[in-house]
Every structure is written in C-alpha cells, then in structure tokens.
Amino acid sequence: MTEPPETGPSPVTPIRVAIADDNATMRATLDRVLSTSPVFEIAFTAEDPEALTGELTANAVDVLVLDLRFGDAWGLDLLPRIRALPDAPVVVVYSAIANPAVAAEVGQAGVFRLIEKGAPLEELRRAITDAARSRSAC
Numbered sequence: 001m002t003e004p005p006e007t008g009p010s011p012v013t014p015i016r017v018a019i020a021d022d023n024a025t026m027r028a029t030l031d032r033v034l035s036t037s038p039v040f041e042i043a044f045t046a047e048d049p050e051a052l053t054g055e056l057t058a059n060a061v062d063v064l065v066l067d068l069r070f071g072d073a074w075g076l077d078l079l080p081r082i083r084a085l086p087d088a089p090v091v092v093v094y095s096a097i098a099n100p101a102v103a104a105e106v107g108q109a110g111v112f113r114l115i116e117k118g119a120p121l122e123e124l125r126r127a128i129t130d131a132a133r134s135r136s137a138c
Helices: 024-035 049-058 075-083 100-108 121-137
Strands: 015-020 040-046 063-066 090-095 113-116
Touching: 015 024, 015 049, 015 121, 024 040, 024 121, 040 049, 049 075, 063 075, 063 121, 075 090, 090 121, 100 113, 113 121
Parallel strands: 015 040, 015 063, 063 090, 090 113
Antiparallel strands: none
C-alpha cells in the first residue's frame, strides 16, 4: 500500500548567508539572531578578507553580509574578487559607516543594499531576504 502524499506547507530551502565582520561580537550576534529563523542558514562567518575569500571559494552562499571596515581592508575593495567567483553571492553591506557619501559609493559598487548598524535587525533580515529573491529572479 502506498502512503498518501503529505499535505501542508512544503519545506522551504533556507537562504544561505555568510557574515563577514572583523568584530567577533558582531559576528556572533548576527549568527545567533539570524539562526533563530528557519529562513536563514549561516554557512560561515569570516573575520578577515583572507578567511572570507577562502570560505566563499569552498562554500556557495546566497547572500553575503559584509562590513565596510573589514580588518585592514575596505569591504568594497573585495567586491571584484567576490564577483569573480562562480555563483557569487548578492552583497548586503551592514556597517556603522552610513553617511550619504558612503551610501553613494556602496550604490555605485553594485551592492544590493546598505543597512546601518544600529537599525532594527528586521531591516537586515528583510534586506537579506530581498537580496536572495533578487538572486533567484536572475
């Protein structure tokens, strides 16, 4: 006898997220906050550009949450390397630096969205979800 098909909502594939921030507390906080939702799966966190590029080479992710001040690097300077990877993620910048000049630079760099640290975390969640949707629409 065959089993009847399951009814109800189908499982949703979580959005694979990478968190790149040189601040260990921020990485841990974002990991903890985003992991509480079944919508997000934290693929990895990275504390410096070398760790980030190594992890991105080994692990495909849908969205990268990137700090602008990333160790000794300016986060936007990493974008060419990130975009050169096969299946490159959509980038959401999450930074304490969010003045109009920086916002313009982030926009020109092709970042999906800039979220200021200190904004409600729901804004970051929404940006990640929207970024993942934009990726799947391409």
